[in-house]
Amino acid sequence: MSLADTTTRKPTPRRGRLPDGLLFEGADWDFDTIQRVFDACEDVALNELGLDVYPNQVEVITAEQMLDAYSSIGMPLFYKHWSFGKHFAAHEASYRKGMRGLAYEIVINSNPCISYIMEENTATMQTLVIAHAAFGHNHFFKNNYLFKQWTDADGILDYLEFAKGFISDCEERYGHGPVEMMLDAAHALMSQAVHRYPRKVRPDLRTEEKRERERRLHEERMYNDLWRTVPTKDKGTPDDAELLRRHALLQLPQENILYFLEKTAPKLAPWQREALRIVRLIAQYFYPQGQTKVMNEGCATYVHYKIMNRLHETGRISDGAMLEFLRSHTNVVYQPQFDEPHYGGINPYALGFAMMQDIERICETPTDEDREWFPDIAGRGDHMAVLRDVWANYRDESFILQFLSPHLMRKLKMFHVVDDEDEPDLEVRAIHDERGYRKLRRALAMQYDVAHTDPDIQIVDVDLAGDRRLILQHAMLNRVGLEESDTRRTLQHLADLWGYDVLLREVDPQTETVVKEHTASARRRLV
């Protein structure tokens, strides 16, 4: 990664003008302040909370740069595409009108871990942001098993650099139009572009480029049944052996659509496969983030709360700064009730933070109920050890299923409503009482399970003998179909990539009936 035009400040000895111990006074800050604050936070985070973090890099940016970063999904460098411009325009419009503030920080899962802080923030906010991002998120990124399994913090920035260069090379060589079409199509299928189960080899982004090239050369030399133009002799009923052979050949069924296209789509040029691969690998990189929203934010919020309180206790920040911090902290973890006008679902910060605090309570001062529900951790004392273990080994779904306590459900007054379109009324299935705790917990955990939030769509077959039609299947969950117009458009993109017709069946797995079918034909050749 190139770090052009940057200046790095070395810490300078503390000047003795501040009242004893205080890290800063008032809202103003400079680079020495940031360094002092960082050192103080680091002391608490490593020595008292026992966190384990990547080296940190704190970058000071302006509001405009924050908007920039927003629009390319938070990454410091990214390839160019109109959709990012659209997001930028939307963010900018709402920001200028004051409808929305900017995030205080953006943190990037890389090694070193990069945190962006805005120059407009007050010294207190910078402290909060450093505690939150540079230690909270950073620890989570480094230790959570999903991130370890799926992301390559060492290589991501280099890979993005490569991706950016590659896409712009393609634009130069093949023109803006084809590249844009390619990316549009790939983006439409981005949520169907992850491997949900790890393969044996951990992807190493550093060698991706080289490996890809070798692989392609190999494949170009190899025989691919899809390219067969000689008609086969018998067109009788396909026997099972033939089906199995085909499935094995094409690695079907396959839920990673972009992966499938990259490997088998007959009409794509090499650069198009590479573009698909770039989009797919980036989708994979973000895959853990979607599954750990509650935990990730809960962890960061819990850590900043601990650090700020500790700094206040030891007299490093003033009462005024503490009050300012508490104000924004409470805003962040505020959970509106369901009947309030600005209720927008469960706030992951609020839920995560409350659960972390609840675990601390269970470890330190458990009730009889806690002992019954959480025999492993109740009264164990060392709550940080328990939390570190939780942060390392769970994702949202399993975390909630394991650690949402009756105490917290009562506190949040949770209840479960079922809306069945065949029934005239909604039904309250469970509330926060003895009979309802487990049901509530299971139902809430389900909502964070990717298997339930994302539609289950798989490529099931290709009509190799006939018109090469690609057949996909959506296994409906709870009788919920796909959104009609978006599906039509996405399938169109898919058909363009595949080069032949595409059929998507929506199947209700309970009755094994096909509820609906969508089809699309390739519009034109992509090249």
Add this chain to the structure above:
Amino acid sequence: MHIVDRRLNPGGKSLANRQRFLRRAKALVKRAVRDSSKERSIKDLEAGGEVSIPLDGVREPRLRRSSEGGVRDYLLPGNKDYVEGERIPRPPRGGGGGGSQGSPGGEGEDDFRFALTHEEFVDLFLEDLELPDLAKRKLATTEQLSWRRAGFSVTGSPANLALTRTMRNSLSRRIALRRPRPDAIAALEAEIAELERTRDDPIRLEEAREELARMRKRTRAIPWIDPIDLRYRRSESTPRPVAQAVMFCLMDVSGSMTEHMKDLAKRFFTLLYLFLKRRYKHVEIVFIRHTHEASEVDEETFFYSPETGGTVVSTALEEMIRVMRGRYRPEDWNIYAAQASDGDNTSSDNAKTSALLTEEILPACQYFAYLEVGREDDSPMGFGYRQSDLWRTYDLARTGGAQIAMRKVRHRRDIYPVFRELFAKKSERATA
């Protein structure tokens, strides 16, 4: 830990993405820009600003589950008094207790709103328009000559000597002809002096002296700078179009002109101004209002100060000619004129008006537009058929070969289409 200050990094990282987005949504944005011009006041037009385009055109589709139908679970905080098994009447669609989860996405979403910069706005607003071809008529007079650098030549005045180039030639010639370097001579002289002093190697001394004599001779034979080294900066004269324009706004302000008509006229003038400003570096405006007598006034007076009197159009033309002769000679200025009127004129004045226009004004102007403004409540038929005095006069002149652009406008929303019609590119106009 590193602290990196990125604030000074070049901004506008999203610019390329933004341009891609605008290019993609161009048709939609263009329509939005033009629609917005109907509602906005002209001043706002120039400021650029927010437009909204239908979200559909810039949608990023993906496969996602529908927000309707099936069985849905809602886990909600803040239970008040519900108990297990209780039935709740389904809230009306689009609101209420459990409905909030379904709202993102969906067909009937709002338009996509965002802000355009001034440049982007004006570009899209005036896209495809061009100045009328009439300018070619005056090619000889509307262009000035200016000097432009054009390489080097072997002749020229000493003031134009291109020193670097000359010295470069000199150096390569000296190297090529092996002219002895001054320091080589100096070194040899030093050696001779040394040998003369010590006197221990007379043979070498002799050699060195010969060598020195040869070098000196060669130095004299090969000059430091030769006439063939000389290069001069060369300039060419190129015709430069006159980059300044003046715009005459002529308006009838007699009692028959209502506020509405003046507003229409103002909109037209402003559009013209906006347009000229994009084409010329320097644009001046002259406001001339007239009743039965005409005078040059400032903008404020022009649009807002009431006036009473009869209507004699030729006075305005005379005033324009006077100003033109005094300050804006056609040789130096591109002259544009737009006249707005409700079409009234004193009958006896028509002949004079026509003569002034065709003989004095049109030959000097690049473009003369006549805009006849009508009442909003005039029926299109009546307004269209009953031709005003002035319209008839100009129309007659036009059939006689005069270059006048004439349009009638009754409503604010017609202004922009009419303006586009007048300045549409040739190809576009041919199809229209």
